[in-house]
Amino acid sequence: MSEQISALMDDEIAVEDAEHLIASIHTSRQASQTWHQYHLIGDAMRGDVALGAGFKQKLMQKIEQEPTVLAPSASKVVSGAKTEALKDKLPASWSIAASFAAVMVVGWLALQQQSQPNPSATLEVAKATTTSESIPNEYLMAHQSLAPSTSSYYIQSVNYSE
Amino acid sequence: MISSSRVFLAKPLAGITLFVLCVTSFAGHAATDDELWVMLQKAAVAARALSYEGVFVCQTGQQAKAVQITHLFDGRNEFSRNVVLDGASREVLSQGSNLVIYNAKNEKIVIEKKRGQNMFPAMLPLNFDAIKENYTVHLSTHERVADRQAQILFLEPKDRLRYSYKFWIDDEYGLLLKSVRFNQRSEIIESIGFNRVSLLNSVALDWFTPRIDSKKNYVMADEPVILPDGKLSVTWEIKELPAGYRKVDQIVRMVPGKPYPVMHMIFSDGLASVSLFIEPTNKSGKTKVALASSGYTSFYAGVNNGYLVTAVGEVPEATVVQIANAVVIGK
Structure with a gap:
């Protein structure tokens, strides 16, 4: 399933051929999480200055779920239009290549979870x-x-x- | 339909595997030098283009560490995860030449980002021009390493300005199974070799993630502070470098423990690297000429026309001295 979602994001599966996939993203919790995670990784891949708005929102949600965590200082959120423009410049392989960014994101989340910097x-x-x-x-x-x-x-x- | 992306990735991988198999199938007949260089070049390619997992042991001086490696090439990208199994926990994850190291230090995990090109078994570069200029290659016997048959090749330096190497190359896959580095007295100064290794059949990437210990604090390591070139008001020239060494990088940077910017240059002969530093002399006057070596690393520092010139690298002492002395400080 996650491979197909990755392929859909890579445009390796045409949107018109992916009705069942899109339907399952809507209905399956796991599929929808995967979809969001891949976009999160993609946001991170676009570099430090271009984290998507959703990234921060989700991170804040995650941090709120942690009992003793201080919220990190607000960082600049780049507008959606600019994010879209950047996305167009990315190579088709970016969601596969996002794995390294995921490794960094995992570490970064671990950094954020510390009770105090x-x-x-x-x-x-x-x-x-x-x-x-x-x-x-x-x-x-x-x-x-x-x-x-x-x-x-x-x-x-x-x-x-x- | 369901596995379309898997099939898409597996095809080029199979193609490259087959390619490596065909090229390295010649055994130890009277091989010409060119054939031996091809064998080494194939080892450089195989380490990057094959997918494999195993355990190798890295030994230098007094230390030895076992490392579990998983390496995947999906036809487009190279991923590897190296877990150090002995002593303090340490994980090195890489995609292409981008590297991130998770390094346990007391109660903390220090996250370090690096660029890397020469991790085992991909320690040979893809471009052999510099190596061919500075080393000769010899065919030796067959030996069994990590339960696999391997061809032994020696890489001998043409002069006394670099160390020599012994490589074990898998008969079937062309993969580098073991590498040993010798100093000029033919003593082993570094040994890295597989204990076991096998090819991966899956292109799944579920293993490509660090183990996170929620009880530990994670901190980012200091990254080198790089400054614009104009920050160092010194002109210099590099004259008569030791044979075969070329400048591959140059930055002005801050060095931990130094209050002023330092010029940092890297020289390489294709396998070994030497760093050269140029900086204002310490006003306290403690600076003196120093030559030191530990394991396979040599160090030389000397004052040159009011500037401290320092060279350090995995080379014989004569090489760091020659590189430091190649610097001519201007006004």
């Missing part, structure tokens, strides 16, 4: 540089951030080991 957290990463290595950590980190070696993807560089 912790600005000192990222600073701690940079400060935690106690090491007995003779190579200065800041240069090793800078090097790995732009030109990672194969093993550095799997084995944490010294800056993360405390």
